[in-house]
């Protein structure tokens with residue numbers, strides 16, 4: 531915890547988000563390896579033991595176990611961290627659009643039927659939006675966050691991140707307080723701003739933070755929209771971070787949701803202070819060709835190229851933090 535607090539105080543936090551609910555352990559291991567080798571100091575994974583172990587394995591392979599922290603994300607019942615797409619075969623017209631659009635390669639055609647590989651699905655909803663026949667629904671596979679965290683905490687994690695997209699303050703506080711009762715390490719909060727007004731969200735954050743001065747607020751602009759490397763997708767993120775800056779809460783602000791190589795530059799130009807940047811969709815996209823390879827671990831050249839791409843991203847972020 532002290533190590534991460536130092537990194538946050540130095541405004542030097544680079545976090546790789548492996549994907550909300552991404553249970554593809556082969557992909558998580560490779561992402562953790564590439565991005566920790568590239569200088570990212572936090573790897574964010576979902577709250578599943580084999581996924582956490584895959585991230586730890588990638589970090590060990592990179593030899594950065596003393597520098598890279600593991601953050602485990604949990605979500606309340608309506609959050610994307612607990613969402614998975616499901617295809618209704620009765621309605622599906624077999625057009626294949628969903629399979630083409632899914633960046634996680636989670637949709638496959640087998641025996642003349644499209645299905646979703648639940649372990650790969652990160653609940654981004656892009657397939658739902660692409661399906662003209664309305665054949666895809668989203669199922670929430672919800673388990674109480676503290677239940678999922680209990681076995682992970684005993685094995686060693688460095689941060690717990692709490693996500694919610696609800697307006698139900700009582701439910702949020704109840705779940706948050708249960709997490710605080712079982713975990714006394716670094717905590718991060720990621721609340722969907724679109725569901726609440728600014729006043730309500732700041733009031734809720736004050737209640738959640740209490741008298742702590744070491745909580746991370748992840749200013750999630752527009753989750754899973756950072757695929758295009760421009761300023762536009764980061765606008766909401768910077769606006770949210772500015773709101774938190776203005777509220778003078780004693781927290782570390784991390785930019786997230788629509789982040790890319792330009793996010794820290796935009797924040798700087800807007801005089802918004804951030805302790806770091808969390809990158810998900812964009813970071814995964816730029817190394818995807820290498821990570822998807824079945825022979826990644828045998829191919830040193832592919833590894834080096836992926837690490838170089840990730841290092842370039844790290845450098846462009848660090849320049850403006």
Ligand code: SF4
Pocket residue numbers: 617621622623624625626627628629644660661662663664665666
């Ligand atoms: S986009 Fe919809 S209709 Fe087309 S293959 Fe996918 S589920 Fe079926």
Ligand code: SF4
Pocket residue numbers: 614615631632633634635636637646650651652653654655656657658
């Ligand atoms: S596009 Fe659909 S199947 Fe693919 S990750 Fe997103 S929600 Fe899951």
